[in-house]
Amino acid sequence: MANDIPWERLFEEAARVRSRAHVPYSRFPVGAAILYSDGAVVPGCNVENATYGLTICAERNAFAAGVAQGHGKPVAVAIVVDTPEPCPPCGMCRQVMAEFGESDLPVRSRTPKGAEARYTLGELLPHAFTKAFF
Secondary structure, eight states: GGGGGHHHHHHHHHHHHHHHHHHHTTTEEEEEEEEEEEEEEEEEBBOOOOSGOBBBBBHHHHHHHHHTTTTOOOEEEEEEEEEEOOOOOOOHHHHHHHHEEEEEEEEEETTTOEEEEEEEEESSTTTTOOOOOO
């Protein structure tokens, strides 16, 4: 399946939605796009709040939208952040990914200049707390 993932399309969606991020405090816009098993691509951007605890990251925003739209299993996650090196998702986003994805879920982060990092969810969160513990 990894060879069938339209990474360029995902990165284009992530970059597009990144331009809509609401980041008046950090000025750190992030865009994400998730490919689902039904073929849908769902983007998300970070949305900040003056009360930082209410801020939602791009990845979590995309996952929430995917749930709201009724999509099933995520098969790939792309992230675009304008940093010198590709930026991995934060810990909260990793845990949300673990709620919906398997440990082999491919996650890629890219800068607008094209530097890219490739991970699996298992590499990002090797001992995830999941429903398997219940």
